[in-house]
Every structure is written in C-alpha cells, then in structure tokens.
Amino acid sequence: MGELFRRFWLPAVMASELAAEGAPVRLRILCEDLIAFRNSEGKVGIIDAYCAHRGAPLFFGRNEEGGVRCVYHGWKFAINGACLEIPNVAGDDTAQAQMRARAQLRAYQAHEANGVVWIYMGPVDKMPPFPKFDYANASAGHAYSARWMQRTNWLQGLEGEIDSSHISWLHKDFDPENSIQKMAGSQTSSDQAPVLELRETVSGYTYGARRNLDNEFFWRQSHWVAPMFSFIPHAPGAFASFGGRAWTPIDDNHVTVFTFGFRVDRPFSEQELATYESGALFPPEMNPGRYTLPDGYVIDTFLPTANKENDYGIDRQVQKDKNFSGIWGVHDQDRALAENSRKIGMGDPGILDRSHENLVSSDKAVVTARRSLVRMVEALQQGKEPDFLRNPGSFQVRAISKICSIGDFDQFIGEFGKEACVRLREGGEK
Ligand code: FES
Numbered sequence: 001m002g003e004l005f006r007r008f009w010l011p012a013v014m015a016s017e018l019a020a021e022g023a024p025v026r027l028r029i030l031c032e033d034l035i036a037f038r039n040s041e042g043k044v045g046i047i048d049a050y051c052a053h054r055g056a057p058l059f060f061g062r063n064e065e066g067g068v069r070c071v072y073h074g075w076k077f078a079i080n081g082a083c084l085e086i087p088n089v090a091g092d093d094t095a096q097a098q099m100r101a102r103a104q105l106r107a108y109q110a111h112e113a114n115g116v117v118w119i120y121m122g123p124v125d126k127m128p129p130f131p132k133f134d135y136a137n138a139s140a141g142h143a144y145s146a147r148w149m150q151r152t153n154w155l156q157g158l159e160g161e162i163d164s165s166h167i168s169w170l171h172k173d174f175d176p177e178n179s180i181q182k183m184a185g186s187q188t189s190s191d192q193a194p195v196l197e198l199r200e201t202v203s204g205y206t207y208g209a210r211r212n213l214d215n216e217f218f219w220r221q222s223h224w225v226a227p228m229f230s231f232i233p234h235a236p237g238a239f240a241s242f243g244g245r246a247w248t249p250i251d252d253n254h255v256t257v258f259t260f261g262f263r264v265d266r267p268f269s270e271q272e273l274a275t276y277e278s279g280a281l282f283p284p285e286m287n288p289g290r291y292t293l294p295d296g297y298v299i300d301t302f303l304p305t306a307n308k309e310n311d312y313g314i315d316r317q318v319q320k321d322k323n324f325s326g327i328w329g330v331h332d333q334d335r336a337l338a339e340n341s342r343k344i345g346m347g348d349p350g351i352l353d354r355s356h357e358n359l360v361s362s363d364k365a366v367v368t369a370r371r372s373l374v375r376m377v378e379a380l381q382q383g384k385e386p387d388f389l390r391n392p393g394s395f396q397v398r399a400i401s402k403i404c405s406i407g408d409f410d411q412f413i414g415e416f417g418k419e420a421c422v423r424l425r426e427g428g429e430k
C-alpha cells in the first residue's frame, strides 16, 4: 500500500508553517523522517531529517543563505538534498566535491499550491502531473485548508469519511434550528436509514445517499478518489462550497488529516472563514504543537484540543439534552470513535481490528473502497499503475447535495453529474 501511495502527490505541510530562512518543520510521511524548510529564495524543500555526516537532526540546523546547515559540524544542504559545503574538513576542490557528492541527502519533489505543500515520494520517472484538484487550483480566497494529526491508521480515518449513514447518528443535534453543525447536512431529513447507491468512476467511486423527505428526496453525493481523498457535501444552501479531506499516512498508526474547502462562485467571506476556524466542523479546535511518536521521533503538527486524554470533552448532560454524542465538534465526534475503536494487538495506538466487524448494506462505500484498494495494490505488484494518475482532470470531482424529486441514482447522475464532475468507469460495478 505504501508503494501505491508513492505514486501519488500527497499533501505534506501547510505553506504558512514554512517561513523563508525559518525553522524547519519535522515530518514523518510513509514512515520516513523528513524536514520541510523554505530557503532564502522562498523555495520549499522536503529532505531527510538527518545529516549525511553523522546523522544529527537537521531540525536544529540553521536555515541560512540558500540551505540548512547542520549545527554539529556545519555541513550545509540545499532544498534538493545536495550537500553544499563541508566546512570542517580541509581538502582541495576535487576531494571536497567527492565528499559532497557522497553526502547527497534523500530529497523529494515538493509542489506548493494554494497554501499547501505537496510531496511526491515515488520513482522520479513515474512522477505524475500535479492533479487538478479544485481546491489546489482555485483562485486566491476561494480555497481554505488546514491540517492536524489523528492517532489512527489512515484507512480508518478515510472509512469514517466515506460512511454517509453515520451523520444521522453520531452528528445528530436534538435542536436542528440552533445546531452549530447545521451545515453538515445531517438535519435536512429525519430519515435515518439512507439508501446508498454507488457507481465506480475512473478514479474511485461516487456514491449517493438518498433520504426521504415528505414529497421529495434529499441526496448527498460524495466521492472517493483513490487512495485517500474524500469529497463530502455540505447541506443544501447552508454553505455553498465544496470540500473534502485527504489522509496522508505518518506511519501505520498515525495520520495527518488535511481538510480542504473551496467555492467556485466567489471568495470565502470573513464569516465563512470564521466558521471554518471555529472548530465546529473541520478542522477541529486545535493548536500548533509537537508530538512525540511512540518510537521517540518528534513531529511538528497541529493537535486537537479535544483528545484521548480528556475524553474529547464529552458531557453526559449534553448527550442527554443537546446532541447524540455529547461531544461538541463534528470532527471531534469522528475522532473520538476512530481513535478508540477495537484494535489489533497492543501497539500504540494500533490498527482497527476488522476481523470482528459485522458489515451491512450501509457499509457499501467502505467495503468497495477496501476492495478497490486491494485491486490497485495487486495491479501495482504486476507493474500496472492506476491509469487515472496520468490524467490530472480525473481528480476534479465535486460533492453536491440536492433536494429533488428524482429517486433513481443513475437519473440523478444524468441530471447533476456534470455539476459533480462524475466520470463513470466503463464496465465498473454498480
Ligand atoms: S553530523 Fe551534521 S555536520 Fe556532522
């Protein structure tokens, strides 16, 4: 699965975390320890976290004059991992050049787009074009993004995203009118057992959750783009934007969540940005901080204030009177369950133990994603990469929600598929 991820551009760090000649940011992505930094010219590099000389941590280095200099013996590295100087050894130019060539650090291609720095960690000759995600290519002010850490395997996070039936339960407020979570759409219908319809697309699938209203239907059409991009609609009319999440694995037990929102019609208003920042939805209320992973490596990330250590702020009275979970923010609710579900073994925090599941028809989206991922990994083992990687447009999908009289999902796609940018996979399973 790691190899599959290495064929994709992955969001890595927020651009605002990296100041020119500022402090390097410690990352772990796909189990590799890395630092991101912005050099004097404003260009971003993501390179090995450790110095090529004797493995000192470059996080403590000096970011100066076009590179990061290890504070142990002064070796200096550029954003492409090239060793620029070895100042603690005397030697003629040839000897110096040879030493510097040997000291090349691992470095990955970085791409800055709309406030987020993306990384490509695969073979250089397989690098795909940068995807045409709306949020990465939107005009200034039309996109919003943030990142934070969740203490689960990436797939468990994704599975919570693509599970449309839980919003009627976990995210339910008893007073829909005054719900801070109104825009998530869970209040639009009282139907708590949606009909889920799913169609495979060139890049994953699109699925519709249909709920009954008095004389019409309430549809939420979401998308999954492999391997870990979700596109989830807001309530109709409540917040006319599109959004989704991306789940970049830190290791098997931790994931960096990126949330993205954008609107096509106009820039976000102050009030909309304030709603994002409030922690009610995505992102959660959080603070920048450092986190020590179980093996002792420290990463720089954003830490939700509601967490495992404080039971996510659950209030049993609120659970009785105000909302179904007793937990405040939508993502806090998701994370409380994801981070504390039954796990395999005694690892910290451990991977969800799926051997005890009882999957039902409302889990269709989860099951199909698992099957597609296995299929993609098996194909990659045979040397076949996902075709859609070469077509940046296949990443452009939009989650929508509609109230209409159409009851059939294929008809719904016929009517609104263009708006949702649906590209069905020929011969795909229904
Ligand atoms: S360990 Fe970095 S310069 Fe020696």
Ligand SMILES: [Fe+2]
Pocket: 160, 166, 167, 170, 171, 330, 334
């Ligand atoms: Fe949720």
